[in-house]
Amino acid sequence: MALTALGSVLSAEEGGEAVDPSKAGFVPPNSLEFAYPDIFGGDGWLTKPVLQIVLAVVVVFLFFFLSSRKRAMVPGKFQFAGEGVYGFIRNGVGRDVIGHGFEKFVPYLVTLFAFIYVNNVMGIFPGLNFPTMSRIGFPIVLALLTWGIYNYVGIRKFGVYGYFKNMMFPPGVPKPVYILLAPIEFVSTFLVRPVTLALRLFANMFAGHLLLLVFMLGGAYMLANESLLLNVLSPFAFVTAIALTFFEALIQLLQAYIFTLLTALYIAGAMAEEH
Amino acid sequence: MEGTLNLVGYGLGAAGASIGVGLIFAAYINGVARQPEARGMLQPIAFLGFALAEALALFGLVLAFVL
Numbered sequence: 001m002a003l004t005a006l007g008s009v010l011s012a013e014e015g016g017e018a019v020d021p022s023k024a025g026f027v028p029p030n031s032l033e034f035a036y037p038d039i040f041g042g043d044g045w046l047t048k049p050v051l052q053i054v055l056a057v058v059v060v061f062l063f064f065f066l067s068s069r070k071r072a073m074v075p076g077k078f079q080f081a082g083e084g085v086y087g088f089i090r091n092g093v094g095r096d097v098i099g100h101g102f103e104k105f106v107p108y109l110v111t112l113f114a115f116i117y118v119n120n121v122m123g124i125f126p127g128l129n130f131p132t133m134s135r136i137g138f139p140i141v142l143a144l145l146t147w148g149i150y151n152y153v154g155i156r157k158f159g160v161y162g163y164f165k166n167m168m169f170p171p172g173v174p175k176p177v178y179i180l181l182a183p184i185e186f187v188s189t190f191l192v193r194p195v196t197l198a199l200r201l202f203a204n205m206f207a208g209h210l211l212l213l214v215f216m217l218g219g220a221y222m223l224a225n226e227s228l229l230l231n232v233l234s235p236f237a238f239v240t241a242i243a244l245t246f247f248e249a250l251i252q253l254l255q256a257y258i259f260t261l262l263t264a265l266y267i268a269g270a271m272a273e274e275h
Numbered sequence: 276m277e278g279t280l281n282l283v284g285y286g287l288g289a290a291g292a293s294i295g296v297g298l299i300f301a302a303y304i305n306g307v308a309r310q311p312e313a314r315g316m317l318q319p320i321a322f323l324g325f326a327l328a329e330a331l332a333l334f335g336l337v338l339a340f341v342l
Contacts, residue, residue, distance in 0.1 A: 031340050092319070196330060203333035210340070258326040261319070 026221045029213040034134055034206070052132045056118045060111065089113050089260060097264040098271070105267055108149065112142065113260040116201065120252030123209055124245050131252070134205035136198070143198035146263045151190075154270030163270070189269075197262060204255045208248045215241035281339035292332030299324040 038044035039051070067082025075083060089110045094102040116133065123131030133139055154163040167189050168182040219237030222230040303321035307314045 199334055199337075200326065200330035203330065203337040206340075207333050207336050254322060254326060258323065261323060 026218060029210060029217055031206075033213055034209070036130075048130060049132045049135050049138075052122055052128060052130065053119065053138065056115060056122070056132065059118050060114045063114070064110075085114065086110055093257075093261055093264045097261065098268045101271070105149075105264070109260050109264055112146075112263060113256050116142070116259055117253060117256035120205060120256055121249070123205060123212075123252065124248055131205040131209055133201050133255075134209050136202045139198040139201040142201075142259070143194040146197060146266065147194035150263075150266040150270040153267055157271055166272075193266060197259065201255055201259055204251055208244075208251055211244055212241060212248065215244060279339075281342060285335040285339040288335035289332045292328055292335075295328035295331075296325055299328060 036047040036049060038046050039048065040046065064082055064086070067078045070076065070079055072079065090106050093113075094106045094109055098105060119132045119138070122128040123134070151163075154167075157163070158166060164186075168185045169178055170181075170185075173181060215237050219234050219241060222234035222237055225231060299321060303317055306317050
């Protein structure tokens with residue numbers, strides 16, 4: 001999609017496909033940039049984001065499988081990297097946040113972190129240039145998985161009645177406050193948490209991709225323009241695009257970590273003994 | 276002047292979120308200034324708080340585009 005917009009920008013003089021020749025100017029990217037056609041044409045489901053998701057699954061699997069094959073006591077470089085990623089989530093997120101009984105959740109947390117990070121990095125990876133988590137469907141599935149897990153864990157430990165009682169009526173609160181607190185807690189824990197979890201990841205990736213598009217397409221427009229002033233000023237747009245790419249790399253890692261950390265926090269909260 | 280009211284809404288929403296992020300990092304800087312050894316312990320909490328506050332500003336941005 002970005003190539004189409006770029007093409008229409010560069011051919012603005014002849015009148016690009018989407019640009020009205022009579023008032024050809026910069027067409028800023030909008031949410032249509034995120035809609036990809038079926039790779040065989042038409043509007044099927046086999047689009048570029050779907051292929052990228054499959055690629056991410058393969059990459060994550062190969063990384064952990066290949067790095068753990070040798071199982072040497074003195075690890076080589078690849079095994080060290082795999083152990084580093086695994087240990088970072090297992091210790092920093094699993095053990096420190098969930099505490100007792102955290103081992104069951106480590107596979108899910110490590111896979112979640114690696115999967116989200118690989119998908120995010122595709123946003124700045126040359127050639128792919130599209131963060132698959134900027135399509136709302138994918139974060140929704142991950143958030144639903146997390147929601148299902150932390151509710152199931154809580155209900156299995158306390159029973160349905162006990163779980164909701166712990167959630168809506170935490171001890172140590174004067175009785176009349178419960179009228180206000182219980183609905184807020186229910187809505188917050190049961191309804192709002194999966195929504196914000198999905199929306200946070202989606203919004204960060206969507207906004208980041210849009211930012212990069214604005215500066216890169218804007219720089220291309222300025223470079224292809226007739227006005228010499230814009231031609232001379234276009235490197236500033238490209239330099240900003242480069243700086244934002246580095247910023248996006250940080251945000252992508254941060255968002256993957258935040259999703260995993262919040263998943264662990266919600267699981268810990270569902271399993272927490274109130275007394 | 277063209278545009279939609281979405282942008283005004285996003286601008287107003289971003290004001291609160293930016294103040295929130297500033298407060299979070301002010302607390303982090305204060306904590307590390309008083310006790311530099313606490314830097315490693317406070318860092319994950321600072322980033323968690325930043326992501327949670329930033330999320331609301333980004334909801335505004337995304338909804339400004341989508342709606």
